[in-house]
Amino acid sequence: xxxxxxxxxxxxxxxxxxxxxxxxxxxxxxxxxxxxxxxxxxxxxxxxxxxxxxxxxxxxxxxxxxxxxxxxxxxxxxxxxxxxxxxxxxxxxxxxxxxxxxxxxxxxxxxxxxxxxxxxxxxxxxxxxxxxxxxxxxxxxxxxxxxxxxxxxxxxxxxxxxxxxxxxxxxxxxxxxxxxxxxxxxxxxxxxxxxxxxxxxxxxxxxxxxxxxxxxxxxxxxxxxxxxxxxxxxxxxxxxxxxxxxxxxxxxxxxxxxxxxxxxxxxxxxxxxxxxxxxxxxxxxxxxxxxxxxxxxxxxxxxxxxxxxxxxxxxxxxxxxxxxxxxxxxxxxxxx
Numbered sequence: 001x002x003x004x005x006x007x008x009x010x011x012x013x014x015x016x017x018x019x020x021x022x023x024x025x026x027x028x029x030x031x032x033x034x035x036x037x038x039x040x041x042x043x044x045x046x047x048x049x050x051x052x053x054x055x056x057x058x059x060x061x062x063x064x065x066x067x068x069x070x071x072x073x074x075x076x077x078x079x080x081x082x083x084x085x086x087x088x089x090x091x092x093x094x095x096x097x098x099x100x101x102x103x104x105x106x107x108x109x110x111x112x113x114x115x116x117x118x119x120x121x122x123x124x125x126x127x128x129x130x131x132x133x134x135x136x137x138x139x140x141x142x143x144x145x146x147x148x149x150x151x152x153x154x155x156x157x158x159x160x161x162x163x164x165x166x167x168x169x170x171x172x173x174x175x176x177x178x179x180x181x182x183x184x185x186x187x188x189x190x191x192x193x194x195x196x197x198x199x200x201x202x203x204x205x206x207x208x209x210x211x212x213x214x215x216x217x218x219x220x221x222x223x224x225x226x227x228x229x230x231x232x233x234x235x236x237x238x239x240x241x242x243x244x245x246x247x248x249x250x251x252x253x254x255x256x257x258x259x260x261x262x263x264x265x266x267x268x269x270x271x272x273x274x275x276x277x278x279x280x281x282x283x284x285x286x287x288x289x290x291x292x293x294x295x296x297x298x299x300x301x302x303x304x305x306x307x308x309x310x311x312x313x314x315x316x317x318x319x320x321x322x323x324x325x326x327x328x329x330x331x332x333x334x335x336x
Contacts, residue, residue: 006065008032008039008111009090013080017098018051020204025059025066028096028104032065035108042067043098044084047074060310068310075304078183081161083304086174089311093165099204102162106199110164113195120169120192124162127198147185155188156196163187234286242279245272 010032017024032039045053045068056068069087071080081095092114094107102124110122148155161184165173169192176186188194 006040006090007037009088011084015046016050021055044080045070046080070307072305072307079303120166121194122164123159125196126158
């Protein structure tokens with residue numbers, strides 16, 4: 001007998017989450033079982049090297065709604081997330097991390113809000129960041145301010161990858177030609193009716209974070225260069241400022257020469273050389289970022305390769321070589 005089409009799919013990327021899995025699974029299952037409708041939990045094993053695969057195999061024997069999609073290698077959190085979202089079969093798709101910082105109980109509230117208000121997207125938004133360090137609060141606030149300026153006010157502040165999407169929104173993502181979109185920017189850009197559900201973010205239940213400061217900085221750079229050409233315009237303005245400063249220095253140099261004090265003008269020359277060298281290197285770096293993205297797109301390499309899908313070979317045939325045919329690709333993880 002063919003199982004009913006799930007009303008809800010919960011996509012959970014995992015990489016080396018052996019320690020948190022025994023805490024995460026029963027808590028999520030209690031929430032989903034209480035909904036009283038068909039669901040699936042699509043765990044994307046992002047090439048884990050610890051006991052996560054064995055733990056998932058054991059859970060599947062007791063939890064028939066659990067589906068495991070295993071990638072052949074570690075491809076990154078966002079590549080795993082995209083793989084799961086594009087393969088989810090539910091009419092509603094929720095993305096959720098396994099560390100229990102985003103409470104599974106909020107999923108039911110998201111689903112109720114989407115149905116009651118006719119929304120296609122519901123974002124999980126942090127109520128506050130009081131538990132974060134001052135540095136993390138400052139950098140996160142700066143990131144969201146920048147993204148809202150680039151994309152528009154439709155980008156919700158303090159919203160990461162904890163969100164609910166309708167089937168229509170998922171299909172719109174599938175149609176995107178981009179190889180490496182930042183989902184937290186692209187999803188609001190789609191323009192579907194959306195709402196928010198606030199929640200208190202908890203401490204990680206077990207294990208260690210997979211996203212240090214370097215990955216957070218990588219996300220910020222990826223977000224800007226993947227969604228906007230604004231840095232190139234910044235480079236142009238820096239060039240114009242450099243020309244203006246050089247013009248002023250030329251006037252100063254001519255005036256000093258006429259006054260017979262050209263020997264004492266070395267500080268202005270020193271400053272001009274340093275300033276122009278810095279501007280040129282910055283502009284070259286910005287151009288290099290965009291050239292690198294073009295080079296990656298021309299290569300056309302998939303962001304991930306699927307090793308197995310417990311839903312059967314038919315489910316894996318749709319995009320067995322990753323999103324080369326489906327659109328979205330790998331990116332770094334989030335400022336969370």
